[in-house]
Amino acid sequence: MKILIFWDIYWRIGRAALKKELPKLKEKFEADFVVVNVENATSWRWIIEKHAIELEKLWIDVMTSWDHVFDNFDKIKNYLDKPDSKLIRCANFYNDENLEWKGYKIVENNWKKLLVIHIMDETFMNHKVDNPFKKVEEIIKNNPLWKVDWIIVDFHKEVTSSWYGLSFFLDWKASFVFGTHTHIQTNDELILENWIGLISDVWMSWPLYSVIWADYASVKNRFLTWINKWKINQCLDRNYVVNWVCVELDEDWKCKNIEKIRIRGEL
Ligand SMILES: [Fe+2]
Numbered sequence: 001m002k003i004l005i006f007w008d009i010y011w012r013i014g015r016a017a018l019k020k021e022l023p024k025l026k027e028k029f030e031a032d033f034v035v036v037n038v039e040n041a042t043s044w045r046w047i048i049e050k051h052a053i054e055l056e057k058l059w060i061d062v063m064t065s066w067d068h069v070f071d072n073f074d075k076i077k078n079y080l081d082k083p084d085s086k087l088i089r090c091a092n093f094y095n096d097e098n099l100e101w102k103g104y105k106i107v108e109n110n111w112k113k114l115l116v117i118h119i120m121d122e123t124f125m126n127h128k129v130d131n132p133f134k135k136v137e138e139i140i141k142n143n144p145l146w147k148v149d150w151i152i153v154d155f156h157k158e159v160t161s162s163w164y165g166l167s168f169f170l171d172w173k174a175s176f177v178f179g180t181h182t183h184i185q186t187n188d189e190l191i192l193e194n195w196i197g198l199i200s201d202v203w204m205s206w207p208l209y210s211v212i213w214a215d216y217a218s219v220k221n222r223f224l225t226w227i228n229k230w231k232i233n234q235c236l237d238r239n240y241v242v243n244w245v246c247v248e249l250d251e252d253w254k255c256k257n258i259e260k261i262r263i264r265g266e267l
Pocket of ligand 1 (some may be wrong): 180
């Protein structure tokens with residue numbers, strides 16, 4: 001079974017690049033599932049309902065979200081609340097408002113079930129969250145591997161140490177853990193001796209010649225003077241880079257192979 005995992009489809013260039021590349025990739029890799037992190041799919045920090053629907057049409061099974069989920073909550077709440085929403089949010093956010101908390105989702109293809117869990121770390125993320133280790137363990141206890149065929153985890157984090165800790169913690173309990181949020185594709189993909197596959201960051205799909213996503217000329221003075229009075233502009237260059245991994249999981253839940261790929265192109 002193969003899953004294509006894309007992270008951080010940034011703004012309209014990221015959405016357009018994914019639209020262009022995904023059909024070819026699905027066919028080439030004979031993918032069974034597609035999982036996409038959409039934390040910046042509309043703009044920096046958010047996705048709105050219209051763009052979630054636009055991405056959904058690309059045959060994406062699950063969209064994972066971000067640490068800024070409440071910054072523009074009114075523009076995505078309606079989509080999140082739909083019973084068939086493909087978007088999930090970090091399962092360990094405090095849930096004071098009794099919202100229906102979609103921190104994980106089970107998707108099915110050809111009679112096989114994939115459980116995707118989304119959680120966030122406590123360290124340097126500027127949010128109060130429940131312990132991610134305990135939360136993910138609780139979700140897996142309620143959805144054990146005899147009930148679903150595979151379990152994968154998107155861990156939204158700033159530091160790699162807790163992410164590695166979580167990966168070891170989940171060995172034998174899940175098939176694959178991938179990190180998101182740190183904006184770089186890491187070269188540390190690994191299958192632990194026992195079971196689980198991991199990579200600490202998948203990276204973004206965004207304007208290639210940009211400072212993360214910003215136009216360099218608009219941020220240059222911030223680096224030189226430390227004064228934040230200048231408006232940051234989006235990079236409008238039409239060259240893009242799409243980063244992703246293809247993960248192969250075998251019938252007895254073990255991770256078999258992790259292939260990380262980077263595609264450059266122009267719109
Ligand atoms: Fe993030």
